[in-house]
Amino acid sequence: MNAFLKRSVAALFSLLMVFGVCSMTARADVIYVPENSFFEEHQDACSLENRMYIANAPGGTLTCYKSPESSLEKAQLKNGTELYTAFIYEAPSGIRWGYCEFYDAWYPMDYTYAKYDDQQFREDYTIKEESGELDKSYAGKTIYFWNYPGGEVTSSWSISEQGNVPMYSDTFTDENGLNWGFVGYYFGRRNAWVCLEKADVTEEALYPDGKPVRDTRVIAEPSVDVQPEAGGQGMTLGLILAAVAAVMGGSLFLLFNLKK
Amino acid sequence: MEILATFALSLVFTLLIETIIALLFGIRMPGMKVVWLVNTLTNPAAVLIFLLLSRVFPAAPALAIQIPIEIIVFVTEALIYGLWFKEGKWGFRHPVLLSLVANLVSWGTGVFVQAL
Numbered sequence: 001m002n003a004f005l006k007r008s009v010a011a012l013f014s015l016l017m018v019f020g021v022c023s024m025t026a027r028a029d030v031i032y033v034p035e036n037s038f039f040e041e042h043q044d045a046c047s048l049e050n051r052m053y054i055a056n057a058p059g060g061t062l063t064c065y066k067s068p069e070s071s072l073e074k075a076q077l078k079n080g081t082e083l084y085t086a087f088i089y090e091a092p093s094g095i096r097w098g099y100c101e102f103y104d105a106w107y108p109m110d111y112t113y114a115k116y117d118d119q120q121f122r123e124d125y126t127i128k129e130e131s132g133e134l135d136k137s138y139a140g141k142t143i144y145f146w147n148y149p150g151g152e153v154t155s156s157w158s159i160s161e162q163g164n165v166p167m168y169s170d171t172f173t174d175e176n177g178l179n180w181g182f183v184g185y186y187f188g189r190r191n192a193w194v195c196l197e198k199a200d201v202t203e204e205a206l207y208p209d210g211k212p213v214r215d216t217r218v219i220a221e222p223s224v225d226v227q228p229e230a231g232g233q234g235m236t237l238g239l240i241l242a243a244v245a246a247v248m249g250g251s252l253f254l255l256f257n258l259k260k
Numbered sequence: 261m262e263i264l265a266t267f268a269l270s271l272v273f274t275l276l277i278e279t280i281i282a283l284l285f286g287i288r289m290p291g292m293k294v295v296w297l298v299n300t301l302t303n304p305a306a307v308l309i310f311l312l313l314s315r316v317f318p319a320a321p322a323l324a325i326q327i328p329i330e331i332i333v334f335v336t337e338a339l340i341y342g343l344w345f346k347e348g349k350w351g352f353r354h355p356v357l358l359s360l361v362a363n364l365v366s367w368g369t370g371v372f373v374q375a376l
Contacts, residue, residue: 251301
């Protein structure tokens with residue numbers, strides 16, 4: 001076996017050993033970033049949320065961390081940023097941390113508020129438990145589904161000529177006298193509302209003078225200071241910069257010495 | 261401590277991989293010291309820039325941040341190998357190719373490991 005082949009085989013074998021011992025996530029050059037396993041380790045203390053929240057932190061920026069026990073910051077999000085919160089972890093201290101898969105990061109729930117949705121709507125308004133099905137006269141027509149009565153159209157669906165109409169389990173009568181039905185599931189659509197009398201009317205046509213204001217909450221900027229629980233404050237950015245600068249400076253110094 | 265681990269492990273993996281590549285290019289001591297020092301110079305900076313940009317642009321794909329950083333690292337290392345060690349001193353006969361291959365392999369290794 002010639003020298004080049006020996007080197008190639010040795011290199012390949014070495015690389016395979018590197019792959020084998022690398023059980024942690026790494027990025028190049030290699031830039032190592034540990035995997036976020038906090039949820040797997042604390043499942044018992046996590047609850048499913050699957051709800052949209054909005055960042056609302058002191059100072060205008062929400063800091064998101066690798067975990068509720070890590071000082072490693074994953075993102076800095078401006079207030080108003082929407083976060084689809086998949087899970088909420090309740091720490092032993094009682095502080096609740098939300099997890100957003102999009103950013104793969106955790107943040108204090110005290111620094112967010114729920115986006116107005118069906119859940120909030122049901123807290124604010126009286127909903128009647130009344131089941132039924134949409135009138136079959138909508139067969140062959142396109143109907144619109146809303147996140148909540150007077151909210152936003154989230155999807156539409158063309159009902160077949162055979163008239164396979166959605167069924168509803170709750171109803172609501174709005175300020176204009178329109179009746180709305182809550183549809184739990186219909187061809188992939190979950191937890192949506194339809195206007196029973198005007199299911200095939202678009203958002204603009206249903207509210208030509210503007211939609212009713214549902215969200216009347218007053219959201220104040222929180223003042224409580226929430227930091228990751230364990231691991232202390234960690235190194236500040238300044239210390240990290242100083243450490244990196246020191247390492248780079250030392251390397252440059254030694255390189256210059258070698259060059260001489 | 262966690263942040264230190266990020267920097268330390270990134271540097272260790274990079275040094276390991278680039279040492280192997282340098283050996284393939286026929287580089288031995290004292291040239292290998294140059295390889296180690298060059299990567300100690302560039303890798304912590306690359307990791308720091310990546311972490312900072314990831315925070316500033318959390319929705320950006322990782323590759324969109326990594327690739328420009330890798331280009332800068334490649335150019336920096338090639339310049340050091342080429343300008344500082346002219347005429348193939350200490351085995352640096354192909355500085356640009358060395359930097360390119362070393363950084364491609366180390367970058368590719370990182371991407372591969374992440375995909376596992």
